[in-house]
Amino acid sequence: MSLIEAPSFKRDLDAPKLNRTQPILTMHGISHRFGDVRALQDVDVTVYAGEVLGIVGESGSGKSTLLRMMNLEEKPDQGDYRLAIPGATANLFALDRFARRMLRARHIGIVYQNPHLGLLMRNSSSGNVAERLLISGERRFSALRSRGRQALDASEFPTERMDAPPIELSGGMQQRVQLAKAIALEPALLLLDEPTTGLDVSVQALVLDTLKRLQRERAITMVLVSHDLGVIRTMADRVMVMRKGRVVEEGLADQIFQDPQHPYTQSLVHAKL
Amino acid sequence: MSDPVLEVENLAKHFDIHHLQQRVFAFSGVGFRLFPGQFLLLRGSNGVGKSTLLRTLYRSYVPKGGHIWFDAAEGRIDLATAADVDVAALRRRDIGFVTQFLIARPRVAAEELVAEPLRLAGWPKAQALDEAHRWLDEFGVKRELWRAYPTTFSGGEQQKINLARALVLPQRLLLLDEPTASLDAGARRALIRRLGALKLQGVAMIGVFHHKEDIAELIDMELTLTVKEMADVAE
């Protein structure tokens, strides 16, 4: 018998009362199995306009699976997913493949840890951004050039190198190309899957700084998945802690780091401090 | 008289340290009302939980009982149980927290850091920078540092940037956690002047100060925290 009860996480703090905070993303009751493994169990997520939601957890916690579902790459066994974007009123998981692909292309941007997943390494960097614009139906070459340059510039990519292929670029620059591609269509939601893992610490700081600036200046709503608490601490407004497919704790970033409630979060935070 | 900005009722806080199976008591039964323009000084010996109370009010710490009623434009909202996203919104708009520690960001210049709250509040860039310069000057930050990155500054200089940023925009409630520590005399005077001005503008404040005499003329109320006991409020 434990002296202290672990707090059950569904606290009564969820419903916003200030009417100016609007959710962009709402996921409800997400459950999924891979064979015998319960990858996600009854997960609820809300992401509000303009905020950065950090998701932490060790590998196998389900955080990356959840992110893939947000990106509509994967469907859960159960659950409901809505995005506050024009024309999307239904559960997005119920859409057909084609509609999901179009929605993903137009409204969701993603930056992967591994640039090979997000980029055509031998095409030009600007071409990688152009592909996104082409999917949205842009057919003017001049506009592909100018819009591509703008997106790269916003990602603080040196535009004089815009036609160099990613394979010739450093890891940090490759992430900037991914970012430019992700924001080219001004997505409602930007997903970041360990975007700076594997980069040198100094490069990591620069990339995070760019992300912060984009978030500040364009109020892009972001979901950031990372196992790196430092990254989450720098970036996130709110944090969700996942373990074994469940959300064990959710709170304001400073609260999670200064006064973690759940035993798992406490061990996670203290192990890193 | 107008409504109180903040009405705290029976507030309690303890920490559960799970791996030790231990509960650490902080305080309980704290209650007070704070009206616009009032200044509440928190008192008590070291380790008694003054900073803990400030952080609980700010919701960096999770309250374990009681209420923190805040008078928001939308109506009274209990910060003890408000949704995270609402607390975040109030922090951006109405509630400031000033510590002696700056979280500097690489490659952001001092003037940009100070101007940022104004920019977020919708000020035009030039005007925001002018205002930022005024406060940097006021706190005695040398002009040649305005465009430099505070990550490279000394602790004292960083603290000045931090204060300028925290105080540049009048908010409705300011939580001050030893803001004068590590400040030189000039900056300390500038800070007190600024707090006085904000008080006149109706900003309510709750502070922990090492040297009470610094801000003696601002104080309206004192709240003394005693170890393991209820706090007493003295007018």
Place this chain on the structure above:
Amino acid sequence: MSYVAARGGEQAIEQSERLYRERLGTIDATRVDAIARSLPWLVDRIMGEASLYAPRLAALALAQSGGDLYEAVLLLRAWRTTQPRLAVAEPLRQDKLFTHRRISAAFKDIPGGQILGPTLDYSHRILRTDILDGAGLEPEPVEMSPEPAPPHQPSLASWQKAQGLVVDFERQDVPKQDIPDLTREPLLFPAGRAHRLQSLARADTGGLMALGYAVMRGYGPSHPTVNELRLVEADVEISHPRGTVFSAGRVRVSQAEVASKAGAETIDLGFCATLGWNEVKIIAGGTLDLNEPHATKGSPFEEEFFLSHTEPVEGAGFCQHFKLPHYVTFQSTLDAMRDARRKQAEMASQAAAEEPAE
């Protein structure tokens, strides 16, 4: 003159074929029979790749093509495809095959016994140049064993299934007319199991060997063990409309099951069978089949890759086709290339003009 010789085309075609045939000399039934008699292993290989069991036709194809294997396979396939499909034979059962050779590398001995049968595996490969000097090579008579091996053996896999070592999949009964037929349907991916095995059965021996060998050398995860390899004669059993099942004749068939040691709880088996006796082909094919579920995406060991690229008629034909004229394509490319060069030269001279004078 260029090889688009105006009006000369047909004449040239005629004469070029004559040149080829002149070298082969007269082809008659005697030569065809001599080929069938003296080169049975080659005939078997051709029959497998053509997926047509007709030793005399295969020998004819070899005679007509002068031993160019890809030509011979194409000849047989082109003949085969015009033939009507009269009936679908009964499925073969392991324990009813007339077995000449049966070996397992997985066990020292197996139920039914190891039967070496006809093989050169253990012979010394010495070129008998004395034959050229007039000596004859009379085969030494085979000595009969006092206890002849039984002609029919159980399959090793059924023993393994009983032991729970191999997954015993539920038997699916498919009406005979519904059995897929790769020679009358396109190969799509992912291929059904029937199409994959049919495609392996018709595959190019050399192509399968190259890719199977690559897997064995470690480019694929599965290292094979020959679980059971058989060279057999199988009765082609046809069901008479009145219901009687009769044998329409016997065909030589080879089949291999290769096992993977890598399986955690059970042994995975790969399978390959083909018409005619051709051991290298079935071991390599079985290895590719075994390895496929674990193949890395984009590797040559994915079925789409190895099935597409071991098809002898398609591969050989496409290689050959590059001899056809491609000058229209080339002309079109030249046009774009010249224009691009002109553009770049213009840009360079413009840049030079804009440079400030010294």
Place this chain on the structure above:
Amino acid sequence: MKKLSQLTLPSQLMSYGFLDPSAKRELRRKLLKAIAIPGCQIPYASREVPMARGWGTGGLQVTLTLLNSSSVVKVIDQGADDGVNAASIRRFLAKVSGARETTDTCKATIIQSRHRVPEEIMREDQILVLQVPEPEPLRPVEHHISAARQMHADANYARLWLILYEQMVRTGRIMQATEYPSLVNGRYVMSPSPIPRWDVPKLHMARHLTLLSAGREKRLYAVPPFTRVEPLAFSDVPYRVEDHAHLTCSRSGLKGFFMNEIPKDDGGSHFELSDSGFCEKTLRRAAGEDVSIGATWYRNGVMS
């Protein structure tokens, strides 16, 4: 009791039109499907024919299925009727079907072609069969057949546009020479086979039926009459055909058609009409013969 030989038809060396009826039936069905879904690649069994794969076996199977003894067949390779392979295919077609042979575009009922569309406008009663080495326009960007099929299903052609983008970035122009990817009926992108860019506009809203067939890859597709065929092109970078409008044929003196460039010993080159049947008719008319020449798609070097 009857003898076995009395119960069966006399054995024949081969079926009419070489292919057996089951093969022809499959092809007819697949052809109808292809016409019903313009530009969509339809898989078919693709039987072996007495010709090596890659030598026009796809076109041959379609032609063999459509031929009858009243057909008039023309076969061209790279524009020429007298190329060795064209001659070989034409001879085979005539032999197995009894169809008449021609080199005149206007007289043919069915034209099997490798890499060219004739210069004379084809009519409603004519069929063009194009031999296709690689039917999949997505192959350069996706070598998995199954993945490419999914991309077609999604009309996901951004990667093809990206090829054009990269060419523009690297060389300042579209470098795609032949096999120019083209959108059919606003839905499927097809490879028009390795015809030059010059010929692609001829398929757009054409009166004739075009059938495209890849024997080795086992796919066939169609452009029905009066169907849109639009080469992929940026809205601000117009589609350009080969710059041949100003070239003159050294044999016929004609100008404004697609030419073959023949290198000369002196380092220069001269040009000849690529469409040899058209060239031949022009020469014969010049020699005083009564030859009828059809209207051409291009007039004065401009597509009309």
